[in-house]
Amino acid sequence: MTARNKALLYIALIALSLLYLFPVVWVVLSSFKDANELYAWPPRLFPKHFTLENYTTALEEGNFGRYFLNSAFVTITSTLLLILINTMAGFALAKYRFKGDTFILIAIISTLMIPLEVIMIPIFKVISWLGMYNSYWGIIIPPAATPTGVFLMRQFLLTVPDDLLEAGRIDGASEWRLYTRVILPIATPVVATLAIFSFMWRWDDFLWPLIVISTPEKYTIQLALSNFIGQYDVDWGSLLAMSVVSMIPVLIVFLIFQRQFVKGIVMTGIKG
Amino acid sequence: MRPKSYVPYVFLMPNLLIFSVFIVFPALFGIVYSFHKYDGLNPMEFVGFRNYASLLQSREFWEVMRRTFVYVVTAVPLIFAGALLIAMMLVQEIRGRGLFRAVYYWPVMISFIIVGLTWKWILGDSFGVVNYLLERIGLEPVKWLSDPTYAKLSVILATLWSRIGFYMVIFIAGLQSIPQDYYEAARIDGANRIRTFFNITLPLLKPTSLLVLILSVIEAFKQYPLMMALTGGGPGKATTNIVQYIYQTGFIKMQLGMASAMSVVLFVIIAVFTVFQFRLTRGGAIE
Numbered sequence: 001m002t003a004r005n006k007a008l009l010y011i012a013l014i015a016l017s018l019l020y021l022f023p024v025v026w027v028v029l030s031s032f033k034d035a036n037e038l039y040a041w042p043p044r045l046f047p048k049h050f051t052l053e054n055y056t057t058a059l060e061e062g063n064f065g066r067y068f069l070n071s072a073f074v075t076i077t078s079t080l081l082l083i084l085i086n087t088m089a090g091f092a093l094a095k096y097r098f099k100g101d102t103f104i105l106i107a108i109i110s111t112l113m114i115p116l117e118v119i120m121i122p123i124f125k126v127i128s129w130l131g132m133y134n135s136y137w138g139i140i141i142p143p144a145a146t147p148t149g150v151f152l153m154r155q156f157l158l159t160v161p162d163d164l165l166e167a168g169r170i171d172g173a174s175e176w177r178l179y180t181r182v183i184l185p186i187a188t189p190v191v192a193t194l195a196i197f198s199f200m201w202r203w204d205d206f207l208w209p210l211i212v213i214s215t216p217e218k219y220t221i222q223l224a225l226s227n228f229i230g231q232y233d234v235d236w237g238s239l240l241a242m243s244v245v246s247m248i249p250v251l252i253v254f255l256i257f258q259r260q261f262v263k264g265i266v267m268t269g270i271k272g
Numbered sequence: 273m274r275p276k277s278y279v280p281y282v283f284l285m286p287n288l289l290i291f292s293v294f295i296v297f298p299a300l301f302g303i304v305y306s307f308h309k310y311d312g313l314n315p316m317e318f319v320g321f322r323n324y325a326s327l328l329q330s331r332e333f334w335e336v337m338r339r340t341f342v343y344v345v346t347a348v349p350l351i352f353a354g355a356l357l358i359a360m361m362l363v364q365e366i367r368g369r370g371l372f373r374a375v376y377y378w379p380v381m382i383s384f385i386i387v388g389l390t391w392k393w394i395l396g397d398s399f400g401v402v403n404y405l406l407e408r409i410g411l412e413p414v415k416w417l418s419d420p421t422y423a424k425l426s427v428i429l430a431t432l433w434s435r436i437g438f439y440m441v442i443f444i445a446g447l448q449s450i451p452q453d454y455y456e457a458a459r460i461d462g463a464n465r466i467r468t469f470f471n472i473t474l475p476l477l478k479p480t481s482l483l484v485l486i487l488s489v490i491e492a493f494k495q496y497p498l499m500m501a502l503t504g505g506g507p508g509k510a511t512t513n514i515v516q517y518i519y520q521t522g523f524i525k526m527q528l529g530m531a532s533a534m535s536v537v538l539f540v541i542i543a544v545f546t547v548f549q550f551r552l553t554r555g556g557a558i559e
Contacts, residue, residue: 001364013361017375023390023433024382026401030393039399085286092283096275104284111295113546117494117515118539121522121531122301125312126294145290175279204383206497210519222385222497229389229501240393243386250381258374 024247031055031240038237055245058238066217067224068245071203074139074220079198081144083191089145090153090190091183095165105154112147116207124211138212139220143202149194156190157183196257203250221246299539305532312528323533333517333534340513343424344492347431351488352481354436359443360473373444377437384434388501391430392417420510423503427511430502431495439484446480447473479552486549490542514538 001009026045030038031054033047058064092098093105116123123142124133132138164186168178184191209223219227221242228239306323308316327333362373379387394401395416403413416426450473458468474481496515499505505512512520514534522531 006366009361009364009366013366013372016358017372020375020379020433023394024379026394027390041399041404043399043401043404085290088283089287092280096280096283098277098280101280104288108287108291109550111291112550113543114295114299114539115490115494115542117496117518118535118542119295119298119302120519121528121535122298122305123294124523125301126298130293141290142294145287145294150287169275175275175283179283200381204381204385206383206385206500211523222383225389226385226497226500229385229392230504236393239389243389247382247386251378254374254378254381258370258377 027240028244031237031244033237035237054237054241057235058241058245062224062228062235062238062242063216064221064224064238064242064245067219067221067242070136070218071220071222071246072249074136074209075199075202077136078140078144078202079195081140082146082149082198083194085145086149086194087153087184087187087191088179089150091157091179093150094154094157094160095162095183105150108150109147116143120207120211127212133212134214134218135212136218139202139205139208143205143208146198148197152193153187153190156187160186192257193260196253196260199253200250203246302532302535302539305529306536308529310528310532311526313526316529319529323530327530327533327537336509336512336514336517339509339511340493343427343495343513344489347428347435347492348485348488350428350432351435351439352484354432355439355484356443356477356481358436359440359447362440362444363447373440376440379434380437382434384495384497385501387430387434388498388503391426391433392502395426417503418507420507423507423510427499427502430498431492434498435488435491439488442484442487443477443480446477450476482552483549486545486552490545490549493538493542493545 029046032050032052033040034049034051034053037044037048089108093101127133127138127142130138132141160183164182165178168182173181204222205220206222206226209220210226213219213223216224216227225239225242225246228234228242305316307318307320309319309323310316358376362369362376366372382390395403397403397413397415397418400416402416406413414422416422454472454476455468458472463471494515495513496519499511499513499516503511505516515538518531518534518538521527521534
C-alpha cells in the first residue's frame with residue numbers, strides 16, 4: 001500500500017469510528033445534564049452543570065434498582081442452567097453410542113428452525129398452563145436449551161480422546177463424576193463461550209420478558225425501558241441514565257472476553 | 273467397563289424436556305391454532321383454512337408483508353456491503369486493528385431496545401442533535417421519526433449501526449482464510465484493485481458471503497424490538513413489521529388463531545433460509 005492510500009485508510013477508519021462512537025457518547029454525556037439542559041437549544045456536547053440527578057431519579061422514582069436486580073437474577077440463573085444442561089447433552093451425544101443418537105442430534109439442531117418469534121402465541125399458552133406466567137422461571141428455563149450450545153459442546157468433545165474416560169471408569173468413577181471432574185474442566189473454552197453469549201442474550205433479551213412478565217415489579221431492564229419509552233410523556237433524563245447503567249455489564253464482559261466473542265461468532269455464526 | 277445404557281438419556285433429559293415442552297409442542301399447537309378461531313378464553317372453534325384464506329385477502333397483512341420485505345431487501349444489502357467494506361479495511365496491515373474492530377463491534381453488544389432508544393434520542397424531531405447539526409450546516413431539519421419515509425430510513429440506519437459489526441467479524445474470518453498467494457499472483461499479473469476484488473476476493477469469499485446473507489435475512493425478517501423502541505412501529509404503521517403485527521394480532525386483538533396462521537407463514541419463510549444455512553455450515557461449524 002502506498003503512503004497516500006494508507007493515510008486515506010486511516011482517515012476512513014477514524015471517521016467511521018467517530019460515527020460509531022458518537023451515539024453512545026452523546027447518550028452518556030446527555031445523561032449527566034439537568035432537565036433544562038437536556039432539551040436546551042442549541043444543544044451542548046458537554047454538560048454545563050454536571051449532575052447525577054437523572055441517576056438518582058431513576059433509582060428513587062423509576063425503581064431502576066429493582067429492574068437491574070431482576071435482570072441480574074434472570075441472566076445469571078439462566079446462564080448457569082444453560083451451561084449445565086447443554087454441556088450435559090453435548091457430552092452424551094459426543095461420548096456415548098446409543099439408540100437414537102443421530103436422530104436426537106438432528107432433532108435438536110432442527111429446533112433452530114423455530115425461533116421464538118414464530119411460536120410466541122402458543123408459548124404463551126404453554127407458559128400459562130405450567131404456572132410460569134409472570135414468573136422469572138418463565139424467562140429462565142425455556143430459553144436455556146440451545147442447539148448452538150449442544151452442538152458446540154459435542155463438536156469440541158469429539159476431539160477429546162475416549163481414553164480419558166476409560167481410565168476414569170477403570171478407577172471406578174461414576175459417569176456423573178466423569179462429567180464434572182473430567183469433561184467440564186477440559187471443556188473450559190466451550191463453557192466460557194457459552195457463558196459469555198448467554199450473558200449477552202439474556203441481558204439484552206426483550207421478547208421473552210415481553211411475553212412472560214406482566215407486573216412491573218418483575219420487569220427486566222429491557223422491558224422497563226421499552227415501557228418507559230412507549231409512554232406519551234417520556235422522561236428522557238432517567239431513561240438515558242438507565243440505559244447507560246444497563247450498558248455497563250455487557251461492556252465489562254465484552255472488554256474482558258473480546259477474543260472469545262470473535263471466536264464464538266466464527267465458530268457458530270449464530271446469534272440468539 | 274461399559275456405562276449403563278440409560279446414562280446418555282439421563283444426560284440428555286433436561287435438554288430434551290425443555291426442547292419438547294417449549295419448542296416442539298408450542299410449534300405443533302401453533303399449527304393447530306392456525307386452523308381454529310380462538311380468543312384465548314372461549315373454546316376453540318375449528319375453521320379449516322379460513323384463517324389462511326382471510327390472511328390472503330387481508331390488505332393489511334399484505335401491506336405488513338410488503339413492508340417487511342422492503343425492510344429486508346434494503347437492510348440486508350447495506351449490511352452486507354458495509355460489513356464487507358469494513359472487514360476489507362481491517363485486514364490490511366495497519367496499526368490499532370484490534371481497537372477499530374472493537375469500536376465497530378461494540379454496538380452489537382447493546383440490546384436492540386437501547387439501540388432504538390439511543391437513536392431516538394439523537395434523531396428526535398425537535399430536540400435531536402442530528403437536526404441541530406443539519407441546521408448548523410444550513411440544511412432543513414428532518415422529521416426523522418414522525419414522517420413515514422424518514423422513519424423507515426431511521427430504522428435502517430439504526431439497524432446498520434447495530435448489526436454491521438457482527439457480520440464484519442464473520443467477513444474478517446472469511447477474508448483471512450483466503451491464501452495470500454492469490455493476491456500475490458494477481459499483483460504480478462498487474463491486476464488492479466477492482467479486478468482483484470471481483471476476480472479473487474468475491475469468488476473465494478462465496479461461502480462466507482452466503483452465510484452472512486442468510487443469517488442477516490433471517491434476522492431482518494424477525495426484527496421487532498428495535499422498531500419497538502425507536503418508532504413504536506409508527507408513525508401510523510409505517511414501521512410495523514410482521515413480528516410486531518403478529519404480536520398485536522395475538523396479544524392485543526386476542527385473535528390467537530389468526531396470529532398463529534401468520535406465524536406459520538413466517539415460519540415457512542424462516543425455515544427455508546435456515547435449511548440453506550444448515551447446508552452451508554454443516555449445522556453450524558464453518559471453521
